[in-house]
Amino acid sequence: MITSTAAKVKVDPRDAKLSMAHFFVAFSALALGGLMGLLQTLVRSGKWELPWGIDYYQILTVHGVLMGLVLTTFFIMGFQYAAVSRTTGGHSSAARRAGWIGFWVMLVGTLMAATMVLLKEASVLYTFYAPLKAHWIFYLGLTFVIVGSWIDGAAQIMTYARWRKNNPGQPSPLLSFMAVINTVMWIVATLGVAATVLFQLLPWSLGLVDTVDVLVSRTLFWYFGHPLVYFWLLPAYMCWYAIIPKIIGGKIFSDSLARLSFILFLLFSIPVGFHHQLTEPGIDPAWKFFQVILTFMVVIPSLMTAFSLFATFERYGRSKGATGLFGWFRVLPWGDARFIVPFIGMAAFIPAGAGGIINASNQMDQVVHNTIWITGHFHLTAATSVVLTFFGISYWLVPHLTGRRLTKAMNKLAIIQAWVWFIGMVFMSGSMHIQGLLGGPRRSAFSTYGGSEQAAEWIPYQIAQAVGGTILFLGIILVLIIFVNLAFFAPKGEEEFPVAEAENPEEKAPMVFENWKLWLGITAALILFAYTIPFIDIIQNAPPGSKGFQTWSKW
């Protein structure tokens, strides 16, 4: 009874409009960024060259910025905004106004940065490492994106706070709680990148100062850069923990376990940025090692998630009468795109996670650092686990928001889409991993490196990447067809926004999980502990600052 009424709960149409606005930007970024990805693999195969003086590092910047920053941030903000609306009963008009302001500020910032990249004023890749120097409008645009995301995220926090006030002593709805954890983590993390952009890169690109402290700016970037990847991942986990069980007809294995794992992600995602700087001189190895230990703490909530998903599936399967060790696996709803598309994402997280543990293993990082293995790794994490889950979400969320239905034909096309993606990624990411182990560098156009023997070994793998990239691009075309269909052409109707219930609803989540003073306090303490001393050391023993460099060809 409760379930059947809950199924009818709709996101308020005014909130739906704002979510859809985010999705239009996100899927436009996917279209353009996907084309760049294809071109990159073609260039790297050595069989094709970019026309009209377009430069490899320019399209690589476009790809990284659009896929890594624009697609993700806009999709996540749109999804979380809808999830909070759905589970709290809707946003207030003040929160909605904040959401719209945030959206527009982010969009203006995106357009400013994009214009500079297209004018070849900012081929600095999506990490914009100093001493590569972009036009100041690029950095100002990024500032707008960050500030806009804070305002946008404030909408979710406002609505969450109102719900808490109206329901004293009650644990908040799981999806809202998760969305707010992710937004809070994002705000704490972006303080670092905002600091380097505002205090270092903007004054430097404006010519107010001549030099920049490279290590300080890279350290502030990676203080942000690691939680960035968890900011991408947690919305996928929201779907896996709290939505997928409903889609398959099962229950959440444990509501408290889900909340605890999100809190652990908040605590341990931030004080670990040094694991991206393990080969970097100028940072005390003892502090690198300490952050490596904290990095391994993140393995705990990841494995908790794996356990709880397996358990949800097994419980459901056995309730359907499945027997034996793995009988439950067979009765899962393999014909339902809302399930299988994110499921392929989950499966990809197994090799992705294993690769991540290798990357983080202090000394072993030397085997893979700055090789194309890394690119292979995050095309499994971000470009498969995360985006396939995002696609799977949009296949029901877009029609839910536009008052349409996911038809049988589109459901089938969506399943094909996910398999095409999977096959393309096996080729592309697989060959990137191997080429990386053979020493092939990332962020590199085609080169024979002066006829080197070792570089010749890499070429077959680069050709395999082009094959995979072509298949993946077909996958992107399918996603776009489905998205446009669901947004504009699918038949009118009702599509459910699935929200799962816990297996034991009488077991209320402990209220300590909602104690923000406590969790933010521990987060701050861990960050201060992990960063204060090494950061003082970095500043006190800094080499002379560097002037700016522009290594790329200009128009």
Place this chain on the structure above:
Amino acid sequence: MAKTVLKTNQKTEMEDRSSLKGTLASVFFLGIFIIVTWVSVYYLFVDRF
């Protein structure tokens, strides 16, 4: 005789419903996969450095 058969049937079914044996096997598989990949790259590391 017939009674005993019925009893065993019921018992297995009860056990099966709440069992998380498959989950245990799956997380073991996951752990082994992680260790095997890690060790293979570890040997590559030892070989090279």
